Amino acid sequence: MSDWLIYRGAGAPHDGIEHLPPPPPWRDFDGGPLVAPPAALDPSSERRLGVQRREASHHRPGETERELVNAALYLRRPLLVTGAPGSGKSTLAHSVAYELGLGRVLGWPVVSRSTLRDGLYDYDAIGRLQDLQIARATPAAAESGTPAGADPADEPGGGIGRYIRLGPLGTALLPSARPRVLLVDELDKSDIDLPNDLLNVLEEGEFRIPELERLSGSAPEVEVLSDDGAQVTVRDGRVRCRAFPFIVLTSNGERDFPAPLLRRCIHLHIPVPDKERLAAMVRAHFGEGADGRYEAVIDRFLDREPGDVRAVDQLFNAIHLTQKAGWTDEDEEETRRRLTAELMRPLDRTR
Incomplete structure (x- = not known):
């Protein structure tokens, strides 16, 4: 270094x-x-x-x-x-x-x-005018004889x-x-x-x-x-x-x-993150070893057609849902694959 x-x-x-x-x-x-x-x-x-x-x-x-x-x-x-x-x-x-x-x-x-x-x-001119009008309408302001053209720096409440x-x-x-x-x-x-x-x-x-x-x-x-x-x-x-x-x-x-x-x-x-950088990001958000546990999801994220646009947030969403849903049975594997594909759909495509 x-x-x-x-x-x-x-x-x-x-x-x-x-x-x-x-x-x-x-x-x-x-x-x-x-x-x-x-x-x-x-x-x-x-x-x-x-x-x-x-x-x-x-x-x-x-x-x-x-x-x-x-x-x-x-x-x-x-x-x-x-x-x-x-x-x-x-x-x-x-x-x-x-x-x-x-x-x-x-x-x-x-x-x-x-x-x-x-x-x-930002200058709140309307709020200042309203507060000044309210202050001058109070009995205390009337008794003190506050003039209509008083210096704004001397307004009640700090100017x-x-x-x-x-x-x-x-x-x-x-x-x-x-x-x-x-x-x-x-x-x-x-x-x-x-x-x-x-x-x-x-x-x-x-x-x-x-x-x-x-x-x-x-x-x-x-x-x-x-x-x-x-x-x-x-x-x-x-x-x-x-x-x-x-x-x-x-x-x-x-x-x-x-x-x-x-x-x-x-x-x-x-540049678009490569696998090594994506793995580091996944570890940062999901803990040590998460890149290994979810390597298949990372690979799916990287598997794209030329010109496809995906955001890293989509990868994080797919991993979080996989983690919390606890899909482990073979019957649930199809659900995981289908939802992962939906969550990581290229941003420049509709369907």
């Missing part, structure tokens, strides 16, 4: 992130004030890596995957991960967060209606910050000592404009919140809620990172991305 690798892909947590070299001068950011470290890994990561954390060591990425993950860490660039559904694209983000101790993975599942603003922050919540991308860009891990899942499902809208944010490592910029003279620091559910300070209406986040952009290959986005990313293509 080369000494330059920070992420080793071995599944065992370590403090290698402390030895990550400084960023290139053109990717050095100076945001502040620093926010508190994120919460520990959440159940979502545990589900993806395996039922038992010790089994996470079975998720062994290949040499190219390890090298390109580390290239993204060194260069402070997003990692664009392409591959067939179920090939382990999303799991890679959780594996990096687990091994390097980077806390909860921030997830942004992209759909056709997603906009850049969805990833950065405008109560109505702003950072999204997953916005939270990832908060200034922190260690990089956060952000999973932007299925970017190819987005509207045609979103990849281009991301360019400036990914290049500059910052964004602005106009609603807070307008108040920077009277309220230079405002407490808002992060995607983690924690209170964080935004200064002068600007969020700028300190450690550029480790961003994984996944794509199933349903569309091409513009060259400016590709230029800003490290591109990793994950």
